[in-house]
Amino acid sequence: MRPVFFLSDFGLEDPYVGVVKAVLWEKAPGVPVLDLAHALPPQDLRRAAYALFEALPYLPEGVVVLAVVDPGVGTRRRAIAAIGRRLYVGPDNGLFTLAWLLDPPQRAFLLEKVRPPAPQGVQTLGGWAPGGHTFHGRDLFAPAAAHLALGLPAGELGPEVPVGSLLRLPLRLSPGPEGEVLTFDRFGNAITTLLQAPLGAWVEVGGRRVPVRRTFGEVGEGEAVAYLGSAGLLEVAVNRGSAKEALGLKEGMPVRLL
Incomplete structure (x- = not known):
């Protein structure tokens, strides 16, 4: 069975x-x-x-x-x-x-x-x-x-x-540099459609430039950070906060690797 x-x-x-x-x-x-x-x-x-x-x-x-x-x-x-x-x-x-x-x-x-x-x-x-x-x-x-x-x-x-x-949603995963906010998890972290997040790079989203780090604990509390998430997609978070609320992010919003 x-x-x-x-x-x-x-x-x-x-x-x-x-x-x-x-x-x-x-x-x-x-x-x-x-x-x-x-x-x-x-x-x-x-x-x-x-x-x-x-x-x-x-x-x-x-x-x-x-x-x-x-x-x-x-x-x-x-x-x-x-x-x-x-x-x-x-x-x-x-x-x-x-x-x-x-x-x-x-x-x-x-x-x-x-x-x-x-x-x-x-x-x-x-x-x-x-x-x-x-x-x-x-x-x-x-x-x-x-x-x-x-x-x-x-x-x-x-x-x-x-x-x-069979129907598909209009979603495309790519290595970049252009992508979008795919969705949010329950913590308010923004999951994007980008398949890579080179350390030391920057991400532009919602009119903000966010540094790429290994994990959200590498920035101060309340600071924004981008990192490669557990599903292998680039995510944007706020340490001890909600990126969705703090940065005013929405599904479909453009994301760009700099």
Whole structure:
């Protein structure tokens, strides 16, 4: 049985994460489910795409990556399973853009043959029954991930589509010198699209020149610094502070290596 690595923006205040896990367990009893993140900013595809990019090098080949950050749930956006060195299940909305730079999909399938799970041991109330059209994490993606976790063929989930038709976000990682602010982590550090940060160089962002150092502890408290972050991308931080707030940074803001 393949383990499932689960990422979402569902948070932990509501039962959504637990319900998805319950469906996985019902469809594939005993499936190992490991949480990547669930407190991502709601509907923030850039932040979620970065989270998958950061985690992917440490996920074993052959596992199922179940990712549900889905602003278009219930609309005409497609639901997919994509097969690379890992198996991906989620909405076709660009969520996997950065992960697929590291593990390009070779085949892709629409989840058109997936049946929603039947409620277990509950009594309907008059004409009412559990359902709806806004919880595809439960109704489409969890059953599809369970199918793949059991080692069943992805072709049983629905028709194959060209991998070139899968949606990507307009993001480009590069060695520079030009880039942009990709997203922010919970500390307010700005993760950029630049793949290098030469020590001794400077970075220009938000009208400020920031020195490149090995780590944020090499500048004084409250000072800005740029460094190569844990995912191998250049980041901009404020020691013991938030670069997002202190420097007034925003997603998409230009960044330049000097």
